[in-house]
Amino acid sequence: MTGNITQQLKIVNLLNNHIVEVNITQSYNQTLVIVFSPICRLVGNPVCLDPEFSNKFFCSLQQANLVPYTTSVTKCGSTSCSSDQSLDPATCSCAYPYTGRMTFRAPSFADPSDNATFQLLETSFWKGLALLPGAVFLSDVHFSSEEYLNVRVRLFPSTGTSFNLSEQIRIGSEISNQTYKAPPIFGPYYFIADPYAPFAGGSGKSQMSKGAMAGTAVACGLLMFVLIYVAIFALLQKKRTTQSSGLGNPFASWGAAQKDSGGAPQLKGARFFSFDELKNCTKNFSEDHEIGSGGYGKVYKGTIADGTSVAIKRAEYGSKQGAVEFKTEIELLSRVHHRNLVSLIGFCYEQGEQMLVYEYVSNGTLRENLQARGIYLDWKKRLRIALGSARGLAYLHELADPPIIHRDVKSTNILLDDNLKAKVADFGLSKLVADTEKGHVSTQVKGTLGYLDPEYYMTQQLSEKSDVYSFGVVMLELLSARLPISKGTYIVREFRVAIDPNDHDYYGLQGIIDPAIHDAAKSTGFRRFVQLAMECVEEAASRRPTMGSVVKEIETMIHNEGLSSSASSVIDFEHAGPYIGTGGVTGSNSSSSGSGRISEQLSHPERRH
Incomplete structure (x- = not known):
């Protein structure tokens, strides 16, 4: 790279090519290496195997020394706001912003400090969502390890100090349903909103005297001591009861295997299947019995001992449902019985497996049809x-x-x-x-x-x-x-x-x-x-x-x-x-x-x- 190199060029990404030689000219060194060091990336090229260059900055995956963009509010002076409010850059007053994290999955740039680019994003926000000019605050701009661009967004109300419910619904609907379009340079996005402060408990805080606070603290401390003592006693009693009840209970280790599982599921109608039972009725989960697959795992058709056709949903090791969600599905499906709800016949939770056994429903999903x-x-x-x-x-x-x-x-x-x-x-x-x-x-x-x-x-x-x-x-x-x-x-x-x-x-x-x-x-x-x-x-x-x-x-x-x-x-x-x-929990389709x-x-x- 020779000649005049613009000051706007800050990253040269040449990863994993076939570059075998590097000749750093003086202009390149002064313009890029010194001013914006380190920015050139040559990792994965043969030149980085050369001892002369292997320790150079361009043969390591260091990030560019760039200052991420943050909306400027210096024009507002030193105004301070309460902990749950923020300074509105449009009006220089304190308000409750609507906040969340926006993730852009395919941005066509790699510089998180380019003011012009992010000012374009700010403008698209207040224009696209009908806010006051400048009523947007962007911060915490950074690229993730997957090269996704993460931006912290604060949107401020046009009137008053907070959005009303209808305004929140409108903004949330436009963002969640992709009606709002970010500048094309940012690519597709998704947005995760935070709880809105006025609706998440508000900002009003009761005032208490120091004496009242001290008295309350002492009382709470004594109460906490008693509760801890009672809890320890109850846990010891429960442990003795569990040990004396025998090891025949298939749910005995439910809580130990998964954090925060909350104990064994409360079943009403569904039965426990052993791993061997389900293995046998699917011929060791053979491909001939496979009838579906997806992000959760695979689904197999089988016939259990009483002749009922079932669909067995088996989680893969790398994508298992959390214990809480797995338990929730078992409990809910086992206790609701209606002709228009899929019946849960049983489940398997042993040998590291998570499987749900449903009635077999032959004609697929509504979307398919x-x-x-x-x-x-x-x-x-x-x-x-x-x-x-x-x-x-x-x-x-x-x-x-x-x-x-x-x-x-x-x-x-x-x-x-x-x-x-x-x-x-x-x-x-x-x-x-x-x-x-x-x-x-x-x-x-x-x-x-x-x-x-x-x-x-x-x-x-x-x-x-x-x-x-x-x-x-x-x-x-x-x-x-x-x-x-x-x-x-x-x-x-x-x-x-x-x-x-x-x-x-x-x-x-x-x-x-x-x-x-x-x-x-x-x-x-x-x-x-x-x-x-x-x-x-x-x-x-x-x-x-x-x-x-x-x-x-x-x-x-x-x-x-x-x-x-x-x-x-x-x-x-x-x-x-x-x-x-x-009706009860039955398999509605016993034929093939x-x-x-x-x-x-x-x-x-x-x-x-």
């Missing part, structure tokens, strides 16, 4: 699938004790059996709502992109209405046979923009709905189904219906379509009412006449949290 890889689904079949799925979720929300929030409702977690009866599956992320007065659970955001409730994403407060939002997205999939996010478009936004009440034929959706159900678009039931789906995906949870209401609405549509409980193909409607017909496919979701291919 909507994507033209399975059974043709006409409008009436889709209504039945929607009703069955809604009934399963309504049972979890309203009849389970305590209520259960699924937290990962999506088309790959809805399975279809031989009769196209819908069954909701995969409870690994589910949460119990034990505090019925509170009505929500504060929890880390988990789920699948495209189905996430924007209010849950913003506040980290999970409720039954979060499942309602996700189910609304599934309803839109039933209408369009499209993925929730595809080619930069979001299905909820596409429907919201396209709907035209004045279009009496297609409701404005002719270009969106699945051609397979075009004829149904002119029916009254179709229009009401679309309206119900859009009610489910309202951004504010308070404006969404309950799952029980959704069930009743779809039942009315079914009735208006002329379907009745006596129709031979409508297995779901043998009984009246939305939740009747719960099915298609031989099992749901991809049994292997968790899309879970990321």
Whole structure:
């Protein structure tokens, strides 16, 4: 490299090439090596094997001596804020920012100190999210070991000192659903929000006198001493009881094998399978019995001793579920029994294995069949699938004790059996709502992109209405046979923009709905189904219906379509009412006449949290 080298050039990355000789000119040495040392990277080239160069800076993986970018607030002077507030660079006043970490997975630059680049990002934030000019603070800019760019982001309210709930929902929705677009130079991103301070306990702190604080401290100390004594005594008693109860209990070492597992699962109906039992019924987990695979592991079809066909979900050693999640799925599936929920027959937890044994569901996932890889689904079949799925979720929300929030409702977690009866599956992320007065659970955001409730994403407060939002997205999939996010478009936004009440034929959706159900678009039931789906995906949870209401609405549509409980193909409607017909844990498909496919979701291919 010769001639004039611009001062903007700070890193020359020539890793793992075939460079055999280096001739450092004076201009190169002065411009790059001295001023921006060390920046040239030649690791992995033959020249670095030469003793003359092996100890040089360019033959080591040192990072460039660059100062990461941080938004400047020096113009605001020395104003100080409370611990849970920050200085707004736009107004020089203290406020509660909306904060989080943004990770860019493929930035097209390698300099974390370039002011112009990050000022471009700041501008895109306040313009794209309709904030005040400059109401963005970027900090903690760095590249990870995977070459991902991490940026700490603070967004400040345009009025007042904090965002209200609707503003939070709007911003969270635009970021989480990729409506906000970062400058192309930054590439694709994902964003993890922090709990918003005013909704996470607020900033108000009670004032106590020093005497009261001292008295409280002494009392707490005495109470803590008593509690520790009682806890130690109880643990010793429990240990003696466990030792005297024998070693026949298969859960005796559950807590010892996995940290924070919380003890053996509380089972109601599911049974324990030994590793040898499952090994035998799958012929040593042979490829002939393999029916699915994904990020979690592999799924095998087997036949247990009583002749029941089962799907055995086996975790791989490198990608096992956490003990808590594994135990949660066992406990939840073993105690909920409904015809529209996948039945858990048992599990295996020995010899380092984590396996779940489900009833075998032969016709795959709803997504598989909507994507033209399975059974043709006409409008009436889709209504039945929607009703069955809604009934399963309504049972979890309203009849389970305590209520259960699924937290990962999506088309790959809805399975279809031989009769196209819908069954909701995969409870690994589910949460119990034990505090019925509170009505929500504060929890880390988990789920699948495209189905996430924007209010849950913003506040980290999970409720039954979060499942309602996700189910609304599934309803839109039933209408369009499209993925929730595809080619930069979001299905909820596409429907919201396209709907035209004045279009009496297609409701404005002719270009969106699945051609397979075009004829149904002119029916009254179709229009009401679309309206119900859009009610489910309202951004504010308070404006969404309950799952029980959704069930009743779809039942009315079914009735208006002329379907009745006596129709031979409508297995779901043998009984009246939305939740009747719960059954025990049985394998519903004991023959091998099915298609031989099992749901991809049994292997968790899309879970990321």
